[in-house]
Amino acid sequence: MATGRYVSDLDRGDVLGPVEYALSPFVVREYCHAVELHQEFFQGSVDQIAPPTMIHLEKLRLYRFACPAGTGPDARVHIEFDATFHEPVRVGERVRVVGRVSDRQAKRGREYMQLDIELRAVSDQRLLMTYRDTVILAYRQKQAAAEGSA
């Protein structure tokens, strides 16, 4: 188990969370302002839901919980977002998020990591979203590898 320190220490099989919380109207509106999603169902005050892309922030929530020392020595680069939205995530509903490192491997000198995330309603365990996040753990290594192969 490699949780407890840096994100760059994480390894296949590590479980991050669970973490429970409720999305506030403020954070959903602020996120939508930031990415220019102006739909009433995201920014209105009646039956407000979260944009499904907000699942990406669950990764950061889990990193903070499981890796309090931070990213590690190098910047991480997000390379793939893959989300299935099963049901809407309603503002104010209490949810539970858990992540599992499903893969970590080196390819051509770059370290790739996949994190699988599940978001469920606390009240009845309803599955709301599943998400696979893929990152390169160090852009600098990628650059060096590219220069070395040129």
Place this chain on the structure above:
Amino acid sequence: MSAQQLQVGTELRSAPRQMTRERMRWYIDTHATVEHDDGRIHQGPPTIHDDDAYARSQGLPGIIADGMVSTNWILGLLLEAFGRDFAERGRLRTKYVKPIYEDQVVVSCARVQRVESTPDGESVFHLEVWCETESRDKLTVGEAVVHSRVR
């Protein structure tokens, strides 16, 4: 264009948008703002998306946009066509094949590849999605599945 008008081969294209430094920062600021959730805007430590010196220290020529900005622009394009249906159920996959640098102009696109009808009255749209430059150089690629209640 609404979901009723979409057929196999229909292409949706957004207006061009410039990936300004401000737009990159808005997204990055959501990270700390959502974390604190206290009604105020917060900024986190420097990242490759908002700090040139830090980006250069990581081997980049300058700041690059977080890939989630282009993912959200694609989401916005699909919401214009499908409305709330796509915010509630479906799938979106995006892969960031090239970095988006400051002030690059980006167009979000989607093309209908397949449409299925389900017994319970839904239409399921399968779309190729991408973001490209004005010269049609692809920056982000992926796919979407949309469950629409409109036949």
